[in-house]
Amino acid sequence: MKLKLCFVTLTLMSHLAIADIAVIVHPSNANAMDASAISRLFLGKSKKFPDGTVAIPLNQAEASSATGLFNSKALKKSSSQLKAYWSKLVFTGKGTPPRSVESDIDVLDLVASNPNIIGYIDSAALTDKVKVLTTF
Incomplete structure (x- = not known):
């Protein structure tokens, strides 16, 4: 019984340890961005994508x-x-x-509906409605 409990606990913890965050944009957004450029957008140091279009960063709760x-x-x-x-x-x-916004679903819906929005979600929530720029 202890062995089972230990196995279940380790399995659950390993899932948390390998969770990735996907930074996403609208599929029509052709910009490529590195971690530094993404950080600058989310810290308000930059307001545009590399191609000059307005970028609207979107956080989760x-x-x-x-x-x-x-x-x-x-x-x-x-x-x-x-x-x-x-x-x-x-x-x-x-x-x-x-x-x-409150959740991954909210971010997905808003990013899929506006090419200027950039957001992040748990990579497990990805769909084909958005394009992944990078994962962390």
Whole structure:
């Protein structure tokens, strides 16, 4: 019985450890972006895709596991670091954080309907309605 419990626990934990975050755009978006360019968009340092079109970054709710992974893997910041970062920019009038939605499904629907939106989801939620730029 202990062996089964140990196996189930390890299996569940290994799933969490290999979770990937996919950065997605509309299928018609021909831009290629590296991790640095993606980070600049989501930190408000850039407002355009490499081809010059307007980019609209889309976050998920702070409580989302995808958000935590994206923040740590792509932005290299913790939740508290990001709160401080955005508080400073908002207070000085130099920036506004990206709009947030509740779930992977919301991000998928919005990205699939607008070529200017860039978002991120758990890679397990991917569909053919969007194009993957990169995974973290």
